[in-house]
Amino acid sequence: MSECLFCRITNGSLPTEFVYEDDHVVAFRDINPAAPVHILVVPRAHIETVADLGGDTTGVMSRLTAAANRIARESGVDADGYRLIVNCGRDGGQTVFHLHMHLLGGRKMPELAA
Numbered sequence: 397m398s399e400c401l402f403c404r405i406t407n408g409s410l411p412t413e414f415v416y417e418d419d420h421v422v423a424f425r426d427i428n429p430a431a432p433v434h435i436l437v438v439p440r441a442h443i444e445t446v447a448d449l450g451g452d453t454t455g456v457m458s459r460l461t462a463a464a465n466r467i468a469r470e471s472g473v474d475a476d477g478y479r480l481i482v483n484c485g486r487d488g489g490q491t492v493f494h495l496h497m498h499l500l501g502g503r504k505m506p507e508l509a510a
């Protein structure tokens with residue numbers, strides 16, 4: 397999976413500043429931010445989409461959410477609120493096929509389209 401962009405970021409072969417990291421999760425700023433705070437929270441393990449979770453990987457979403465909540469507090473967006481998004485597959489808007497959670501904050505988010 398050496399060609400996977402987020403594997404290259406998580407394993408350090410594509411140098412990227414991490415705003416958070418632990419044994420299971422790394423987080424870094426989105427290259428094309430959609431909000432004043434736009435952080436990608438990414439498991440170190442290569443899992444393509446959220447649809448692949450289950451069994452041994454059931455806890456991955458809890459780890460991503462815990463890290464995102466911590467980054468939200470540290471970046472100060474927790475007071476006014478923030479949005480966590482996981483896009484799944486092409487119709488879900490996923491463009492990088494290594495599971496990731498978007499943390500968006502620092503402005504009022506629009507209502508979701510119908």
Ligand code: 5GP
Pocket residue numbers: 401424425426427428429436482483489490491492493
């Ligand atoms: P998706 O559309 O798959 O949910 O989100 C992928 C995100 O990765 C996009 O918001 C895109 O801007 C971001 N992205 C793509 N390539 C890079 C990169 O090389 N570095 C960083 N930091 N973000 C990237």
Ligand code: ZN
Pocket residue numbers: 397400401402403404441442443493494
């Ligand atoms: Zn990967």
